Amino acid sequence: MVDSLLHFFLFASAVLMALIVCIKSTKYRNKNKKRFKLPPGRKGWPFVGETFPYLKPHHATTMGDFMENHISRFGKIYRSNLFGEPTIVSADAGLNRYILQNEGKLFECSYPKSIGGILGKWSMLVLVGDMHRQMRMISLNFMSHAKLRSHLLRDVELHTLSVLDSWSVRRTFSAQEEAKKFTFNLMAKHIMSMGPGEVETEQLKREYITFMKGVVSAPINLPWTAYWKALRSRSSILRVIERKMEERIKVMNCEGIYGDGDEDDLLYWVLKRSNLSTEQILDLILSLLFAGHETSSVAIALSIYFLGGCPEAVRQLRVEHLEIASNKKQKGDVGLNWDDYKQMEFTHCVINETLRLGNVVRFIHRKALRDIQYKGYDIPCGWKVLPVFTAVHLDESIYKDPQQFNPWRWQKNSSSAAAMSGNFVPFGGGPRLCAGSELAKLEMAVFVHHLVLKYDWELAEPDHPFAFPFVDFPKGLPIRVHVIT
Ligand code: HEM
Numbered sequence: 001m002v003d004s005l006l007h008f009f010l011f012a013s014a015v016l017m018a019l020i021v022c023i024k025s026t027k028y029r030n031k032n033k034k035r036f037k038l039p040p041g042r043k044g045w046p047f048v049g050e051t052f053p054y055l056k057p058h059h060a061t062t063m064g065d066f067m068e069n070h071i072s073r074f075g076k077i078y079r080s081n082l083f084g085e086p087t088i089v090s091a092d093a094g095l096n097r098y099i100l101q102n103e104g105k106l107f108e109c110s111y112p113k114s115i116g117g118i119l120g121k122w123s124m125l126v127l128v129g130d131m132h133r134q135m136r137m138i139s140l141n142f143m144s145h146a147k148l149r150s151h152l153l154r155d156v157e158l159h160t161l162s163v164l165d166s167w168s169v170r171r172t173f174s175a176q177e178e179a180k181k182f183t184f185n186l187m188a189k190h191i192m193s194m195g196p197g198e199v200e201t202e203q204l205k206r207e208y209i210t211f212m213k214g215v216v217s218a219p220i221n222l223p224w225t226a227y228w229k230a231l232r233s234r235s236s237i238l239r240v241i242e243r244k245m246e247e248r249i250k251v252m253n254c255e256g257i258y259g260d261g262d263e264d265d266l267l268y269w270v271l272k273r274s275n276l277s278t279e280q281i282l283d284l285i286l287s288l289l290f291a292g293h294e295t296s297s298v299a300i301a302l303s304i305y306f307l308g309g310c311p312e313a314v315r316q317l318r319v320e321h322l323e324i325a326s327n328k329k330q331k332g333d334v335g336l337n338w339d340d341y342k343q344m345e346f347t348h349c350v351i352n353e354t355l356r357l358g359n360v361v362r363f364i365h366r367k368a369l370r371d372i373q374y375k376g377y378d379i380p381c382g383w384k385v386l387p388v389f390t391a392v393h394l395d396e397s398i399y400k401d402p403q404q405f406n407p408w409r410w411q412k413n414s415s416s417a418a419a420m421s422g423n424f425v426p427f428g429g430g431p432r433l434c435a436g437s438e439l440a441k442l443e444m445a446v447f448v449h450h451l452v453l454k455y456d457w458e459l460a461e462p463d464h465p466f467a468f469p470f471v472d473f474p475k476g477l478p479i480r481v482h483v484i485t
Helices: 002-035 051-055 064-074 093-101 113-119 129-142 145-167 175-192 199-215 226-255 266-273 278-308 311-331 338-342 345-358 389-393 417-422 437-454
Strands: 077-082 085-090 107-109 172-174 366-368 372-374 377-379 384-387 455-459 478-483
Touching: 051 064, 051 077, 064 077, 064 389, 085 093, 093 384, 093 389, 113 199, 113 226, 113 278, 129 266, 129 278, 145 175, 145 338, 145 437, 172 175, 175 199, 175 266, 175 278, 175 437, 199 226, 199 278, 226 266, 226 278, 266 278, 278 311, 278 345, 278 437, 278 455, 311 345, 311 437, 338 437, 345 437, 437 455
Parallel strands: 085 384
Antiparallel strands: 077 085, 107 366, 172 478, 366 384, 372 377, 455 478
């Protein structure tokens, strides 16, 4: 009897304990769930969430229906489920700045795995921490201010002239293709001393077209998909780079010294001065070639497109560039120099406006490294965070008539210039600010200089930049040019 009572007592205590633990842990879970005051939003479909509507192609000069609808329904900060992860989307200028400035402390770069698969695990876009800093230093050195003045300006001009001179006998062609040719040749020359028109340069250019399609496609590795083809192109590109590396090492070994010549390209520089492994060098070169030509070629095509629709801006540009050109002629100078570049004030307004309205890089990928509070909302640790630059650049509370191409808004005397500049982040910001931003602006300015002095142009057939989300012209921006006599 005593035995049975004891058993009953033990059994009842165990059940009671289990109940207490269960209630406590449910309470804890509920408390934990309630702890976050998340921004309003929607989850969308299981797994894919709202990724497809978010990425739906739209005119590049708009933020797209998805963003517009979500902002008007939930506000400038909302939650969603994108790229398979719970996400906070920010169209808020203040939060975007906060994210950029707190890189590595509260937020960290976090691109989808497929980007690492294609650009390589040593690509700067996916690296974080010390390794990122090391790669960044190499890239910054390669595009330093001193190098821009001493080498790059001259080469940017030579490559511009080589492309623009070929237009005089062609009349109608794809401006997007021409811009790609210009930026690719420039990068290939400076990264690996590969000359325009050489067999290997042309092969590399072709491979990059397939490669680019894979970077922005769904990461499905099956033999007919764009991603699969891009992975094959990646291998071909790496083979070319590796061949160039071997040639270079042979020369360096023959010379017996690692010379200090000014004409070094990036490949020579990393072989000579860094302790990176072959795999790291290959990924660095591949991703710099990619970052350095895709973005700035789109920016140049966008400037041709916007200027084509704004004759008043072209007239004002011509006045500015004619003055620079005639001053040079009087002095007997040939080739643009840094002082000429600095005089291109209105050109810089055109560049800013092109980048604001065209939004070459529309958003970036980050994740929260800890629980963060912002404007009364919680951003839970580990969540994806997407600062959307486009939404800020097209925000009418910052940019009056945001859909208008209006370079004059950037003139120094403009009353809202400070607010506009503070919220203008076409190149990102903070510790990951685009390493090629100065080079990109230089390329645009020099291209515009010779373009407006040599040609008049118009669209040969209607075309418009689309965000896929990478910006592209569906017809390649066909233009007709007339030589200015
Ligand atoms: C108009 C042209 C360009 C635009 C709009 C642009 C935009 C950007 C943006 C927004 C980022 C930041 C990405 C992030 O934070 O996740 C970035 C990074 C980067 N860009 Fe550009 N870029 C342009 C041209 C170039 C050029 C010409 C180069 C030269 C090779 C270049 C090299 C890089 C590199 C190396 C990074 C990574 C920086 C880092 O992680 O520290 N970009 N770019």
